[in-house]
Amino acid sequence: MKVHDILIVGAGLAGMRAALAAPSHLDVALLSKVHPVRSHSVAAQGGINAALGENDSWEAHAFDTTKGGLYLGDQDAIEAMCREAPGDILDLERMGVIFSRDEQGRIAQRPFGGAGFPRTCYAADRTGHAILHAMYEQLLKRQAFVYEEWYVTSLIVEEGVCRGVVAWDLLKGGLHAIGAKAVILATGGSGRVFLTSTNAVINTGDGMALAYRAGAPLEDMEFVQFHPTTLKDTGILITEGARGEGGYLLNTLGDRFMKAYAPEQMELATRSTVSLAIGQEITEGRGVDGCVLLDLRHLGRARILERLPQIRELAIEFAGVDPIESPIPVRPGAHYQMGGVRTTQWGETEMPGLYAAGECACVSVHGANRLGGNSLLETIVFGRRAGGRAADYLREVAPRAISDAALRSDEARVKRLLANKGTERAWQIRDELGKTMAFNLGLFRTQKSMTEAFEKVRELSERAPHVFVQDRGKVFNTDLIQALELQCLLEVAETIVAGALAREESRGSHYRSEFPRRDDANWLKHTLAYRTPVGPSLRYAPVTITRFPPK
Numbered sequence: 001m002k003v004h005d006i007l008i009v010g011a012g013l014a015g016m017r018a019a020l021a022a023p024s025h026l027d028v029a030l031l032s033k034v035h036p037v038r039s040h041s042v043a044a045q046g047g048i049n050a051a052l053g054e055n056d057s058w059e060a061h062a063f064d065t066t067k068g069g070l071y072l073g074d075q076d077a078i079e080a081m082c083r084e085a086p087g088d089i090l091d092l093e094r095m096g097v098i099f100s101r102d103e104q105g106r107i108a109q110r111p112f113g114g115a116g117f118p119r120t121c122y123a124a125d126r127t128g129h130a131i132l133h134a135m136y137e138q139l140l141k142r143q144a145f146v147y148e149e150w151y152v153t154s155l156i157v158e159e160g161v162c163r164g165v166v167a168w169d170l171l172k173g174g175l176h177a178i179g180a181k182a183v184i185l186a187t188g189g190s191g192r193v194f195l196t197s198t199n200a201v202i203n204t205g206d207g208m209a210l211a212y213r214a215g216a217p218l219e220d221m222e223f224v225q226f227h228p229t230t231l232k233d234t235g236i237l238i239t240e241g242a243r244g245e246g247g248y249l250l251n252t253l254g255d256r257f258m259k260a261y262a263p264e265q266m267e268l269a270t271r272s273t274v275s276l277a278i279g280q281e282i283t284e285g286r287g288v289d290g291c292v293l294l295d296l297r298h299l300g301r302a303r304i305l306e307r308l309p310q311i312r313e314l315a316i317e318f319a320g321v322d323p324i325e326s327p328i329p330v331r332p333g334a335h336y337q338m339g340g341v342r343t344t345q346w347g348e349t350e351m352p353g354l355y356a357a358g359e360c361a362c363v364s365v366h367g368a369n370r371l372g373g374n375s376l377l378e379t380i381v382f383g384r385r386a387g388g389r390a391a392d393y394l395r396e397v398a399p400r401a402i403s404d405a406a407l408r409s410d411e412a413r414v415k416r417l418l419a420n421k422g423t424e425r426a427w428q429i430r431d432e433l434g435k436t437m438a439f440n441l442g443l444f445r446t447q448k449s450m451t452e453a454f455e456k457v458r459e460l461s462e463r464a465p466h467v468f469v470q471d472r473g474k475v476f477n478t479d480l481i482q483a484l485e486l487q488c489l490l491e492v493a494e495t496i497v498a499g500a501l502a503r504e505e506s507r508g509s510h511y512r513s514e515f516p517r518r519d520d521a522n523w524l525k526h527t528l529a530y531r532t533p534v535g536p537s538l539r540y541a542p543v544t545i546t547r548f549p550p551k
């Protein structure tokens with residue numbers, strides 16, 4: 001069996017940054033279910049935060065992040081992220097990322113929601129694309145080994161220590177055990193738990209499910225961010241950068257309704273505030289065909305073409321609207337998982353040998369609501385930190401034979417799936433799950449809606465292992481992969497519902513009609529979900545508070 005020093009599962013920004021952080025003499029491999037530059041990071045639009053401005057400071061960035069997250073983020077981790085952000089942006093620039101510029105030729109920064117200062121660096125509205133490709137070039141230069149189009153089905157855990165993964169080779173078919181002295185999960189988000197989402201179809205929460213099954217806890221999973229502006233019908237993201245550049249939100253009366261909800265910050269209030277406001281406008285009958293309107297016309301043709309070219313293309317192609325001439329119909333949609341595999345600020349999970357970074361991890365810096373531009377930053381800062389810490393850990397690991405028990409067990413699981421008869425297909429259960437979650441755990445949550453969802457998820461989890469896999473072949477069997485992804489989605493969904501049902505307050509993205517207020521006395525604490533045979537077992541952990549007492 002091949003044994004790498006470090007195996008990184010996921011080749012988006014967090015995975016690539018971790019690989020570049022490990023010293024080059026080590027045997028570091030990346031593994032990804034899609035070609036690295038097709039990872040969801042490539043779709044990031046609006047930008048990445050860092051306090052670069054002369055009158056800005058990392059402390060101000062840390063305060064905005066803490067406050068925006070409704071004080072649920074761990075402030076030591078937030079401080080580390082905001083302090084190190086400017087250095088990381090300069091590193092990215094040295095790697096070749098072409099950031100947009102201001103008139104003086106410095107890296108330009110646009111205002112984003114919940115930020116007291118324009119501190120979001122960007123490359124037009126294709127920031128993720130610019131960073132991911134530049135970093136991929138660095139990996140090519142380093143000749144990093146990539147398992148391209150491999151799908152991880154399990155972690156290999158022996159005596160409580162992570163020693164590698166079991167993975168399916170998509171191109172040729174077949175499962176293989178791959179050993180590693182340290183494994184870093186960088187598998188991204190789980191947006192596809194919801195029917196419509198800004199996330200790519202590959203964002204199925206695999207890494208969270210892998211860690212959870214192996215015994216590591218998931219943290220704060222009930223906090224799922226609904227982005228205020230996603231395109232009607234498809235749920236495609238319309239970046240916050242559109243409002244950052246000066247776009248307005250209008251209801252059917254033509255009013256800029258945000259003045260009733262956040263008179264000072266208006267369209268640039270935090271995402272949870274703007275999403276709830278849009279939800280209320282639509283519920284109270286002031287929407288337009290289930291949406292509100294995002295108006296960019298006053299920005300003018302030249303500015304739209306320069307700063308928001310991709311948004312214009314998406315609106316024309318998917319909604320038949322040219323924002324130069326007409327407002328765009330938008331509504332809130334599932335976007336980002338604030339929770340994830342619980343880690344320290346060095347990416348360490350509770351399991352020796354297992355690290356996590358990026359959206360699949362919960363460090364936690366976003367608390368109950370993430371600020372736009374902080375997620376790309378998180379992937380870079382904590383990807384780098386996890387890569388470095390995993391490399392340090394190698395010194396403690398003694399060489400050891402790895403058993404093939406995990407491989408055999410997954411082989412049996414795949415064999416069972418391929419032998420299923422019946423007619424129910426994975427996509428049908430996936431759709432039912434998506435609808436249940438969107439309907440019952442969307443912007444507004446109630447005891448009744450969540451209890452229904454909980455029962456439904458249970459029922460679907462029982463049906464999922466019996467789905468019919470039509471393609472029995474080995475080469476590029478996406479049918480099989482979807483059946484495996486479905487099991488991950490259900491595992492993740494169950495932790496979201498369990499955490500949300502238990503949390504009897506409203507905070508950030510978690511809004512409960514029966515408990516409309518934030519309750520610091522009882523709920524200023526992290527939810528930890530541990531897997532048991534009868535469902536998630538919840539425990540709680542304190543929030544780290546350093547310089548900003550909750551207000």
Ligand SMILES: Cc1cc2nc3c(=O)[nH]c(=O)nc-3n(C[C@H](O)[C@H](O)[C@H](O)COP(=O)(O)OP(=O)(O)OC[C@H]3O[C@@H](n4cnc5c(N)ncnc54)[C@H](O)[C@@H]3O)c2cc1C
Nearest residue numbers: 010011012013014033041044046047152188358359375376
């Ligand atoms: C449309 C959109 C726009 C966004 N815009 C912004 C923005 O402007 N600013 C911002 O800060 N944030 C933004 N975000 C959020 C941000 O882009 C993501 O949180 C971040 O890019 C996630 O990076 P990652 O490296 O953690 O994961 P990803 O980039 O999602 O990569 C995950 C990797 O894991 C691999 N993988 C997953 N499961 C498996 C498995 N079982 N086996 C093998 N490989 C696996 C995938 O192949 C992939 O390589 C946006 C998100 C979306 C969806």
